[in-house]
Amino acid sequence: MSSTATAPSAAPAVPPREHYLNVNFGVKSWLLTTDHKRIALLYLATITVMFALGGAFAVAIRLELLTPPGDFVQSETYNKLFTMHGVIMVFFFLIPSVPAVLGNFLLPLMLGAKDLAFPRLNLASWYIFVVGAAFTVWAILTGGLDTGWTFYAPYSTVASNSNVVAAGLGIFITGFSSILTGVNFIVTTHKMRAPGLTWFRLPLFVWAHYATSIIMILGTPVIAVTVLMVAVERIAHLGFFDPRLGGDPILFQHLFWFYSHPAVYIMILPSMGVISELVACFSRKRVFGYSFVAMSSLAIAIIGFFVWGHHMFVSGQSTYAGMVFSFLSYLVAIPSAIKVFNWTATLYKGSVAWDTPMLYAFGFIGLFTIGGLTGLFLAALGLDVHVHDTYFVVAHFHYIMVGGVLMGYLGGLHFWWPKITGRMYNEGLAKLAALIIFVGFNLTFFPQFILGYLGMPRRYHMYPEEFQVLNVMSSAGASILGIGYLIPLLYLTWSMRYGRIAPANPWGARGLEWQVPSPPTTYNFDQVPHVQEEAYDYATARKEPAHV
């Protein structure tokens, strides 16, 4: 590649190398593309907008909580703020983040395929996502939603005066985008692998996405039909969850968490896949216990379907059910712990480099460990009664969702940015941003563990004065975190035009995606690659020079 791309000034007569970004131009060439790499960028733009929107609600929440009295917004408005923050972040940022952007871009490249198995379905899934997002944004603009992102019945079906149906419809529609992505990934992994690329030679990123896809196809339809029941109960007064119509509100919680707990793994598993790639590359070692890490993804996907009741310890479900769910919740911690231990063991005697993606990987491992261990507090029946619905829970899941998912997403975005755009970003700024994000994150959410343990409940817009110091810390941390997110937005955007031209393999990484030029051509591979080595074969590899 570099013979043409790196020396355009020396030989102006030679046209620049053709790749997926410059093969054609114009709005139509993007909106009608079936190239998985372009669709990944469409998702990237969409979810970045949604992230900013969800972030704006977080800003309002932290502003309100700066002072003990409810002086910034009324309680009704506050209900809408945290609801819309949750809905946007969960359904329109976290769930699509790694799979729809990095997974879409990388899965065919890692498998040695020209595209996903169903390229048009892939494009359709993006359109479905946009329509769902549009419905939800419309619901927000026309009065908002105040049920909490959990839509608990009978409040959502009977009492709430906000736009439950429109927002629910948005989530229903978006769910199909997730389902179609899952179907596409599963079929692609089964049927599109290059010759020689056996299951146990797959990058762990692929294993993680395969496990995620299983959850997507088994869980998402259930939330879809559940939201549908809420909407039908609101519109047509068919009785599912309203006790007056013969229904049972607890049943809603069962159905909701049957999806929404596994949905946590839809969010975290792909990020775990990213971390496996990063840790191997920047330690120059094969991931310790490859097959255990691969299988732990599947174990999380499967066991994750049987722990939902730990959200309902105080809902009135039977104590015996609570005990079983508590036990199973401890069980699901084992495969997660396997991953953390194996990443750490990979570092041992590795040649560890401190490039930006690796900083995010370190951040992930530490923050996910805290988030995971506090999850065990919450899985304990007795302790959960004490901290249920307090800021302890809020802090716990933000350590997983932001400290875990977002760190993995940003780490992966930086790692593959040269491949995606063909440009390098500013390493110094990137390291600074990673540091700011890490500090800002901990300052925002660690005080919330203490707040929760001291008894501050979630979802209230006012609080007693003794909680103010910790809340001010949290709000201060949030503003630092906000700046931390702004910096990558700026330098990554800048790098797309002005960044240094990236070589095919700037990190000296293993994996098929690094063997094609940056950015790749539309069909990825000129010749079908034949894989003859195991994944992460760093033992025999040297850091390759800038040319391929």
Place this chain on the structure above:
Amino acid sequence: MSEHAAAAHPRLQHHFDSLEQQKEASVLGMWTFLVTEIMFFGGLFLVYTVYRVMYPDSFAVASRELNIFLGLINTIVLIGSSFTMAMGVHSAALGRKRGTALWLIVTALLGLVFLGVKVGEYQEKFEHHLVPGTHFAPDHIPVEHHRGAEAYFSLYFAMTGLHATHMIIGIPMLLWLAAMAYRGRFSRAYSTPVEMFGLYWHFVDIIWIFLFPLLYLIDPSRHH
């Protein structure tokens, strides 16, 4: 790229190596999609199970309001349409244009018959005030069964409604496939879309095979 131009079939998409690989992907994709459909209906079947356990007697009483004869007719119509669909798939695999189109059109017609009967049944329920909500007033049902009956009819409309929605989506697709078949789009080498749609249609049929007994045939005292 896959420019083995001479050998490449016009229906072979660029990112597959062979028609065989392409078909395997389609089959796996369709079955995976049907798994999601099972989970989709599964949510309603779960709700049904819970409320039937909660209100066993009310469910039995309420089910008397359904017309078993019409349900049976519809079951036969739908199984018949699965047969004609299978013949359509068979015919497409043999590369027969007219035969395929004809079988698919007959399948669509049977689907319409099913929906017609369903509309009649729904209308009757409306007239008898059996639709849950503000106008729910089931005169023949004893008062102590009203709550359970309301849950029953909520599920009746949701489950048969979702099932009917799948048929309403399927019928235009059948007609489109029939038109494609008539224009000679399918051949011995390539009839995957007809085959995949067949899987969908059989799935919709099987859902009904579960709905019919669960909704119509649950009252043991009704066999005379």
